[in-house]
Amino acid sequence: MILVATVLFGCAVVDYLPGSPSSVAKGYISQGRASEKAGNWVEAARYYRLALTVEPQNKQATESLKRVEAKRLKLAEAHYRKGLAYLRQGKYSDGQRQFLTTLRYWPQHKGAREKLRSRTQIKTKRYILHTVQKGETISIISK
Numbered sequence: 056m057i058l059v060a061t062v063l064f065g066c067a068v069v070d071y072l073p074g075s076p077s078s079v080a081k082g083y084i085s086q087g088r089a090s091e092k093a094g095n096w097v098e099a100a101r102y103y104r105l106a107l108t109v110e111p112q113n114k115q116a117t118e119s120l121k122r123v124e125a126k127r128l129k130l131a132e133a134h135y136r137k138g139l140a141y142l143r144q145g146k147y148s149d150g151q152r153q154f155l156t157t158l159r160y161w162p163q164h165k166g167a168r169e170k171l172r173s174r175t176q177i178k179t180k181r182y183i184l185h186t187v188q189k190g191e192t193i194s195i196i197s198k
Contacts, residue, residue, distance in 0.1 A: 080110035087119060096130065097159060099123045131161035138170065 087102035100123045106116035138153030150170070157167035185196060 076110045077113075080106040080113050080116060083109065084113075084116055084119065087116075087123075091119075091123065096123055096127045100127065127160045131157045131164050131167075134160065135164060135167050138167065142170070 083102045083106035087099045087106065090096075090099035090102060100120060103116050103120035103123060106113055107120065110116070134153045134157040138150040138157065141147070141150035141153060154167040154170050157164050158171075161167075187196065
């Protein structure tokens with residue numbers, strides 16, 4: 056009984072990858088290419104890193120990872136610049152969204168991190184809340 060339990064639980068826990076390391080790496084590279092075609096650069100980089108984990112000397116995975124990382128950095132910078140432009144226009148939520156996208160493409164981007172961390176207060180104009188009463192006109196309220 057113990058032997059059967061060991062075999063069953065052992066099989067459930069072990070993550071077995073069939074094939075040689077080069078065939079597993081090729082599988083990861085093909086998944087990376089599919090992710091690239093779909094425009095999912097973060098996922099593509101993850102697959103290329105997995106391929107390099109299995110087969111560190113794979114030139115194809117190394118070149119693909121360099122290409123994808125360059126694309127990710129370029130996209131991160133573009134989104135960062137858009138975020139800065141939104142901040143200059145006073146569109147803070149749009150700017151924040153762009154900074155978050157920047158960090159998705161490049162998590163180490165210092166500028167985007169700083170912009171999201173900054174807690175500068177936005178000055179707003181003072182306003183008065185007034186409930187309109189019966190008989191009041193716009194001219195009376197404005198006075």
